[in-house]
Amino acid sequence: MEKGEEMAIETFLAQIGNHQNPATGAINTPLYFSTTYEHPTLGESTGFDYTRTKNPTRDVVEHALAVLENGAVGLATSSGMSAIQLVLNQFPIGSQIVASRDLYGGSYRYFKELEKKGLYKFIYVDDENQFEGAMNERTTAVFLETPSNPLMREVSIEKIAALAHKVQAQVIVDNTFYTPLIQRPLDLGADVVIHSATKYLGGHNDLLAGAVITKDPTIGEKLAHDLNTTGAVLSPFDSWLLIRGLKTLGLRMERHESNARAIFDYLNNEPQVKEVFYPGKGGMISFKIESAATIVTFLKELKIFTFAESLGGVESLITYPTTQTHADIPKELRESYGLTEDLLRISTGIEASKDLIADLKQAFSKLVD
DSSP states (O other), X not given: XXXXXXXXXXXXXXXTTTTOOTTTTOSSOOOOOOSBOOOSSTTOOOSOSBTTTOOHHHHHHHHHHHHHTTOSEEEEESSHHHHHXXXXXXXXXXXXXXXXXXXXXXXXXXXXXXXXXXXXXXXXXXXXXXXXXXXXXXXXXXXXXXXXTTTOOOOOHHHHHHHHHHTTOEEEEEOTTTHHHHOOGGGGTOSEEEEETTTTTTOSSOOOOEEEEESOHXXXXXXXXXXXXXXXXXXHHHHHHHHHXXXXXXXXXXXXXXXXXXXXXXXXXXXXXXXXXXXXXXXXXXXXXXXXXXXXXXXXXXXXXXXXXXXXXXXXXXXXXXXXTTTTSOHHHHHHTTOOTTEEEEEOOSSOXXXXXXXXXXXXXXTOO
């Protein structure tokens, strides 16, 4: 069961770290805080020398990440943005990267910084046809969010990967929204998968983490070398928290998704909602409210939903992308592709769906009093 091939993914998740501590029989993965490790003698190592390079607790979660995404190498980084930085650092100066136009505002901000420094050129596209039209022999990589953030647009990873590989471009997929329980990009042709593990993989709004997984051992070796060199590794304690979160990912994703579907059905029939964006899978929903002028009141009236950035935790959150997650994208640009000031984004938690819907109903009711 080394690669989890003979067991369900939910079983593998629950068993992360178990049966790996014969000296003590510890079921819970030990937390190794030590920064340095004793060498048995000159020229010998236990496999652990310095915690930036390798840590026993981080090893457990990195192995789990590789298995979950069906990859060869998994790496745990200090944040989702450090994961993106690690992956893009592979490419030479002057590289041309084709990217989803509707994407996380922090990714866009970082991409613009790279362009300002003259390092890379980014070409942004909206759909599969535009991806195909933008790729040529100068394209070094393709960066996908599917579904996209926050408009929940999907594209075919398989189709785009086939096109990208014709021009020798690497395909990078941000799989934060779906997680490997819903989508495994490496199985669909992607070369590298990234996660903001702060979100669903951690699941409790109590750690900052990133993940990078690749099916190509050569790419994995390069990424591991760069991670050790630059040092943005996940700390032992946050590695332990990520293990703890992953153990319940299967259960949580079931509830996130069932709640999202119930809320989607409700919002589709709510008179004060103009449009709902939900791809039919996962726990993320966006919607456009009838009047942007009522958003402040609506947010204040919510009792269960928390007005906060981030997503993927057990608590339901609601976000206003215009001033929060996507504030760094110029207004004219974001509105040109549909990210308008009347849009709100929901991360459904694991509460009872009836209570979440009741909370939304009572908040909407205050807008017509």
